[in-house]
Amino acid sequence: MKIIFDENVPLPLGRFFSGHTVSTVQIEGWAGVENGEIIMRVESRFDVLLLADKNLRYQQNLTGRKIALVELPTNRWPFLKLMASRIVKAVENAKPGTYTILDI
DSSP states (O other): OEEEEOTTSOGGGGGGOTTSEEEETTTTTOTTOOHHHHHHHHTTTOSEEEEOOTTHHHHOOOTTOSOEEEEOSOOOHHHHHHTHHHHHHHHHHOOTTOEEEOOO
């Protein structure tokens, strides 16, 4: 599975995705690109976009999209580290065209 982290997702979370390919918006050179444009860019190359942006769920229609989005409850690393196994499970279970919101 190919996963891309949005700009505000802590990089250390990537180490929990063993067996998967992980990149970031910054590595791909897309830092600062608007949400709609990011989705168009990532969906041809990645399976899941992991993000902590709460606004995206109201801005995008994923009907017919190939990308799955998984929204984190926060971008605070100490908290995310504690729920890393839940995050990995949500990403691995994400289906194309879905938007999953993880709760605290």
